[in-house]
Amino acid sequence: MNGGEESQEEMMMQQLRSRATELLLREEWKEYINLYTHFISISTSNGGSKRHKALPSALSNRAEARLRIRDHPGALEDCRLALDIEPGHVKALLCQGKTLLELHRYAQASETFQQVLNLQAHSLGNHETLRELLERSRKLEAQSKTGVLDLSDWIMNGFRGSSPELAEYVGPVEVRRSMAGFGRGLFATKNIEAGTPLVITKAVVIGRGILPVNGRESGETARLVLWKDFVDKVLDVARKCKRTLRLIYTLSTGENDEGELQQVPEMSLFNPNEEEKSFTLDDKEVDVGRILKVLDVNCLMEDAVCAKVLGKKSGYSGVGLWILPSFVNHSCSPNARRLHIGDRVVVHASRDVKAGEEIVFAYFDVFVPVKKRKEMSKRWGFQCRCERCRFEEEAWFHEEMGKMEVSMERGFNAGEVVVGLEEGMKRWMVMKAKERGFLRASFFAAYAHVYESDKLMKQWVRRIPTELSFAESILGAVGGDERVMKLVIERLKKKGKVMGSDYGVIEKEKALKFGKGVFGKVMKKQNMRLLFELYG
């Protein structure tokens, strides 16, 4: 190339750089990526050492843009190419670290940030951001090993600011074939105490919107728009990331295809540190039909009965896909609940769980009689055959229960229903605490009505259990539930004790036990009272 051609090309490169700056300022990432792709191809095709020198910077600029549009594999590949040419290229290393952090590969991210810090040890300048990144990745690395949460500051501040960053965590659980014949399920690998986090994971995608409260039609349209936007985002991520696509393909399509449900994924698949290349896919094309079916069966609503959302802006309704929690089957006698924090879900034990027990949460309200629960599971596309349903359906006093159910539906005196059940249980010889808990949970509405009414309490107090023993009976059989927790707090409040300094240690401990079942262990024990104040 002669001098004239060279200066002409230099000018063209300069023009490309200025155009890139414009696109960067306007955050037009796709255009920016195309431009750098062009720049890189010119630089590689025409040899010259000057242009080759510009390559690592061009590659790391494209990597940054790819990271912005969440094309993580693309960003990592660009960083790798840049670092192959210049191993100590700071911008490429930084982008690599940030991408690894977003991919939850915390240890590798820490290592990369440490490398940058070492490289810059002798240079002047502000290393504050770098130190913050290193600290953040180290903190997440530690949390991903223990699952220990302490959201005290955020909660005590009334959930102000963005929600705290939580690390990906897989606790003492694994996916196995469900003994009950429900395909695969999640199982405890050791004894677990109530409140313990089992899985903490970020949504593949979460769709949020404000749904109108009034007006059925506009509500339906808003819901459809929200759903379409959500589906488009899932398809976009699936197209960009082979790992995500592979994970989505492990989930049930709801077709009860034995072949599909026999396939128990290796737990290593859920480990973010697993190398991208180990994710093999027979067909790299995204199967839209299959993904739509998966979303239908596995999406979770933030505001479900078995979930609590912390720090949510009012009015927002969220739907999301979380991979490992999608393996949790339904039970009317659940032992787990969910806590939604930002776009993360924390699945935690809502009562003590034994090693080998299946982890189950409720897909719908289980504080209703068995007939209603059957209708709801049908709407979800399955017939619930959980332990509680079998007990209630097969009990010899099934018909008598049915009559009580009808009387509750017709709005008969709640006190009579409660006393009818309490005395019925003696007559029917229902002795096991768990079975009593099952039946009481089925008639929860009647119990709650009585406990809330001073008049009814006066009338029936001698013939029904106290709120606390009722709540404990439910906790043992059906796990922690917000409504039960509220009932306990109300009762303690009524006694003028719960927030006062004098409320008894035993009662405080009891209230905390219910709090743990609902919120999990998200903060130091002494701060749990504040959650009661906010939610009680």
Ligand SMILES: C[S@@+](CC[C@H](N)C(=O)[O-])C[C@H]1O[C@@H](n2cnc3c(N)ncnc32)[C@H](O)[C@@H]1O
């Ligand atoms: C979110 S998936 C749960 C994981 C699923 N079992 C699997 O193998 O991938 C929901 C599906 O699991 C099955 N399922 C969950 N709970 C069940 C239950 N209590 N009884 C029967 N089937 C259940 C139903 O087919 C349901 O559509």
